[in-house]
Amino acid sequence: MSIINYLSAAAMPTIILLIIIYGLIEKNKVYDTFLEGAKEGLEVVINIFPTLIGIFLAVGALRSSGILDLVVNLIKPIINLLKIPAEIMPLAILRPISGSASMAVATDIMSQYGVDNLIR
Numbered sequence: 624m625s626i627i628n629y630l631s632a633a634a635m636p637t638i639i640l641l642i643i644i645y646g647l648i649e650k651n652k653v654y655d656t657f658l659e660g661a662k663e664g665l666e667v668v669i670n671i672f673p674t675l676i677g678i679f680l681a682v683g684a685l686r687s688s689g690i691l692d693l694v695v696n697l698i699k700p701i702i703n704l705l706k707i708p709a710e711i712m713p714l715a716i717l718r719p720i721s722g723s724a725s726m727a728v729a730t731d732i733m734s735q736y737g738v739d740n741l742i743r
Contacts (some may be wrong), residue, residue, distance in 0.1 A: 682717060682724035691716060710736065 646653035685691050695712040702709055709714060718725040 655685050676723045679724070685717075685729075686713070 643653055648691065691713045694716060695709055697708055698712065702712060714725055714728045714732065717728055
């Protein structure tokens, strides 16, 4: 087991070292290339941040307003016929809208009902 721990601890430094060595062999300016990539990454974060905030606010509003519960209650006869647990329907509704919100709902479901339950 100690070999696996050692390998997993050494994996990231080894990958970083290999990238630096490869950049030096190819005669690239490794640090400058890193800075350009970091700058582009920050631009991406800045561009998608408003969208993420909007999605999280909309999903939070849906959950706290009770609309999700209303939708689940409306489709409960259908999901009962299909033998789908009603407790997972908020997850099924939110999944196409936001993966992060659906992960939060899935975590709530697992903490509330446990991981060894049909609902999970």
